[in-house]
Amino acid sequence: MNLERPGIALIGCGQIAANCHLPGIQASPFALRAVCDAERERVERFKREQNLDASVAVCTSLDEILKLDGVQAVSIATPPASHAPLSIRALDAGKHVLCEKPSTLSASENRAVCAAVARNPGLTIQFFSSRFRDGAAPAARRFVREGRLGVPYKADIQFWLPAARTCDRGGPPWFGQKAHAGGGPFMDMGQYFLDRLFFILGWPRWRRLSAQTFSGFPTGNPPGVVYDVEDHMSLLAHFDGGLALTLETTARVNQHYRWSTTVAGSAGTLILDNAAPRRAVFRALKDGVPVEEDLEAPESAPDMQARLERLALRLKGERPELGTDHEQALYITEFCEAAYRSAAEGRELRAPEEAA
């Protein structure tokens, strides 16, 4: 294996592949060996439009990729329903995996991914719900660790985009379909902010949660196209150590924008921006008066590039911190699944080990 220039294949040639995966790969130590899409016409167009080198193979399935030499990793940029099957198959074939968020559709799929990691020691998987961990998040985590917040007692995640549903803007219909996307804005965007919050707070254990969803706005879809994800999610969750989380995500709401994550502690409050990860403030008393200071947020490489740089180091035997791992992804999915179930059943749910 060429450790200076390991090979990678890109699966799924849609929007995020073009906007994020391909440029990240091109800026990284990895060499793009293959592009793949279930639809031949798309992958061929992608190769043409992106001016890819003639040596980049064109594939329409993971199986075709697995026949190629010199591929150490795959980057999965397909809709969520294919994340688990593709990841598991790639791990079992000896590939490192980078995979889009949401990690999978269900906790049981996540557990199957965990099992695949366990039976393939030495391989890594990282999901992209870690996208917001760059920017100010490391400084925020340091503040928590250093005790500058005192005891965190209340977190709040707000993500309100008044008119951002894919179905109203002619985007791919799978975004609005539970069977393909797993859920609405809570799955799609909420996972980023849960991931960042848990990262900052050191993965606190949730004990119970109660949630409610609303869906009922008409869509811009043509007749016959299924749209069955939530438009609005609200929840209250309880964690160990006396911490509560309120969360609200929506891409369709008759209101102003909202995009903040707040962590209130007995000695100070962190307020992070959910649109610009580098923007965050810490609010604490100075001479008895509340004062806000900006958190340090060093300029960092775009996440795809950064994760690949670290994976390249990993291949050389180093152990840099990667993106969201399989266990963290499982934890996030369990939380999301419980929220949807709580909303469907109209009652509070306890975390699996609490209930046991």
Next chain:
Amino acid sequence: MSAILGLGIAGAYDAQRLRACVEAGFEPRALFGSSAALAREAGCPHAGACASFEDLLARADVDVVALAAPHERQAAQALAAGKHVLCERPGALSAEDCAALVRAAHRHGRTAAFACARLRAGGFTSLARQYLEAGRLGALYRVEAVVHGRPQGLDPAPDASGLFEDFGYELLDQVLDLLGWPRVRTLCAHQAPEPPGRPRHLSLFARAGRGIALSFEFASGGLLRPRHSINFLGDRGGLLIDHAEGGRGFSFFEEAPGRRAKLLETKAVFKLEPCGSILEAFREHLAEGRPHPGTTPEQMLELARWRERAAEALQSDREVLCV
């Protein structure tokens, strides 16, 4: 009933509160628990001190009894004596106490008002009521009320034993009244652990009738940015009442299918009506048959239930089912 209403006052009043009663059109006639000197200072020289609460109730020229502190027995006695009751601070009245007062008020054909309705008097609340009553929000699915700090214009309650007594009742009253006192199916609560010096923060999350997720955040002190806002989300429109200083005021968004909702109205000025207006409205209710300004005994019972359910949810560490 004569337009001038004689007032009997029980409990420790100060001159300012007495004056507010006078300004509202009541005529203080008897005091129990405050000195006659105070009454003179407040400009009501005819108010005499009584030796006992029973003496005060025996006065035929007293139509209304004002209670400075929550006192279930005194309130019930006053209703039984044929007096109306004005309860300044609902304090720790239990749901059981409130239910007894509801029954007493019915039995004796008198009414009571609890001073929890001050936020109803603000201009934005009546504007919001117009939008809600006209159905301009369509089906409501989410209502959220947040107070970080203290509602502008509400005096601190020095004797408050918790967030409900401090300003929680007022906020609940404002929101629940706008919603027509919806039934609650489930209630979750979280309170920040509270060693001395720790800020108080209470979160409530309820499933209310008609599929509304209803939440309240009360924080007094703490290092959150000050906020006092109420959001009403419906499938035809959304309302935001933002009382905080420098806030957005009053906004209404009208549903625009497939596009961003149209912001149809913003009013940026908010002023809480002075306390006297509730007293005055209660007097007008009694003397002129105007609508009850709130909080009625039935509504007070509902508020007390909210507090007891929240306490139960906190104590049992689980969501409470309300049947």
